[in-house]
Amino acid sequence: MIEALLYEKLSNKTVQCHICQRRCVIKDRGRGHCRTRVNHLGKLHSLIYGLVSTMMISPIEKKPVYHFFPGSAWFSLGSLGCNFRCPGCQNWDIAHSEINLEIKGARIIPPQELIQTAKKSECLGISWTYNEPTLWFEYTLEGAKLAKKNDLYTNYVTNGYMTLEALDLIGPYLDVFRVDLKGFSKDSYQNIAHIDDFSGILEVIQRAKKKWKMHVEIVTNLIPRMNDKEEDLKQMACWISEELGKDTPWHVTRFFPHLRLSHVEPTPIKTLEKTREMGMKQGLDYVYMGNVWGSQAENTYCPGCGEPLIEREGLETKEIHLKKGRCQFCGHSIAGRF
Ligand code: SF4
Numbered sequence: 001m002i003e004a005l006l007y008e009k010l011s012n013k014t015v016q017c018h019i020c021q022r023r024c025v026i027k028d029r030g031r032g033h034c035r036t037r038v039n040h041l042g043k044l045h046s047l048i049y050g051l052v053s054t055m056m057i058s059p060i061e062k063k064p065v066y067h068f069f070p071g072s073a074w075f076s077l078g079s080l081g082c083n084f085r086c087p088g089c090q091n092w093d094i095a096h097s098e099i100n101l102e103i104k105g106a107r108i109i110p111p112q113e114l115i116q117t118a119k120k121s122e123c124l125g126i127s128w129t130y131n132e133p134t135l136w137f138e139y140t141l142e143g144a145k146l147a148k149k150n151d152l153y154t155n156y157v158t159n160g161y162m163t164l165e166a167l168d169l170i171g172p173y174l175d176v177f178r179v180d181l182k183g184f185s186k187d188s189y190q191n192i193a194h195i196d197d198f199s200g201i202l203e204v205i206q207r208a209k210k211k212w213k214m215h216v217e218i219v220t221n222l223i224p225r226m227n228d229k230e231e232d233l234k235q236m237a238c239w240i241s242e243e244l245g246k247d248t249p250w251h252v253t254r255f256f257p258h259l260r261l262s263h264v265e266p267t268p269i270k271t272l273e274k275t276r277e278m279g280m281k282q283g284l285d286y287v288y289m290g291n292v293w294g295s296q297a298e299n300t301y302c303p304g305c306g307e308p309l310i311e312r313e314g315l316e317t318k319e320i321h322l323k324k325g326r327c328q329f330c331g332h333s334i335a336g337r338f
């Protein structure tokens with residue numbers, strides 16, 4: 001248990017956490033909404049510093065991130081807890097669990113060991129993923145600083161619900177921001193993440209891109225009747241194009257019934273195809289369909305000449321037709337790092 005960053009002492013040993021936008025006010029001996037932060041005698045502590053529940057080496061495509069050194073191996077790890085309780089969460093066993101060292105063989109890994117393992121395994125970088133990395137803030141900040149000193153890239157796979165203060169602390173040390181945009185209406189965010197206001201998430205994404213120059217890729221998991229209204233998706237595509245740039249990759253992924261959404265059918269392929277088409281009509285250069293095995297919409301096509309430039313099959317990158325980040329057929333510059 002270590003003392004937390006970014007909290008404020010109030011009266012009567014109460015504290016307020018400023019790591020995520022919930023900004024929980026926590027009484028002595030109480031815990032925050034995420035269960036990972038506990039107030040002990042007027043000081044806020046993190047219960048998950050260095051506590052790793054899941055780790056593996058995987059291609060960056062798995063996140064999914066498609067425009068940052070395609071095919072590279074990354075050391076991916078996650079802890080326990082989340083600040084959302086999404087009803088269809090794929091990682092609910094770690095994200096919604098009580099904080100407990102015995103869960104799934106979780107163990108403590110100091111940041112130095114993390115860096116050594118990533119280097120030894122010849123990984124290009126480190127991805128904090130599986131559960132919301134913001135809750136692991138103290139550990140991921142230290143890990144990201146060390147990673148940069150050791151020539152490793154860094155990636156946050158996040159729901160974007162962190163505060164601007166937290167973003168500004170870790171911003172200088174993050175290269176990639178793979179962020180979920182779970183919908184584009186109050187209703188969608190209420191149904192999925194149980195929050196009233198998602199404007200703070202948009203602000204965080206813009207700032208990650210504009211102030212901290214991170215490489216940003218957006219993922220929207222389309223859930224029938226929860227976030228798939230055509231009008232909302234159109235507004236989302238416009239927002240991405242206008243605020244982040246038309247060359248920002250947008251992954252629209254297929255939902256499969258799970259957890260408390262076991263009764264909801266998988267996203268129809270037609271909906272994904274229509275959304276991809278609409279996104280491109282709104283001017284986005286790279287709209288991908290995810291969780292659809294064998295789809296041509298997982299390839300990268302040149303916005304200049306239309307040729308396939310990066311051909312993928314599932315998580316595997318098969319062919320790359322780029323020269324110094326440009327289309328080898330027409331010379332068009334392709335967004336990202338290659
Ligand atoms: S990180 Fe946890 S304790 Fe802090 S504001 Fe968010 S939910 Fe609350």
Ligand SMILES: [Zn+2]
Binds near residue numbers: 306307330332
């Ligand atoms: Zn081209």
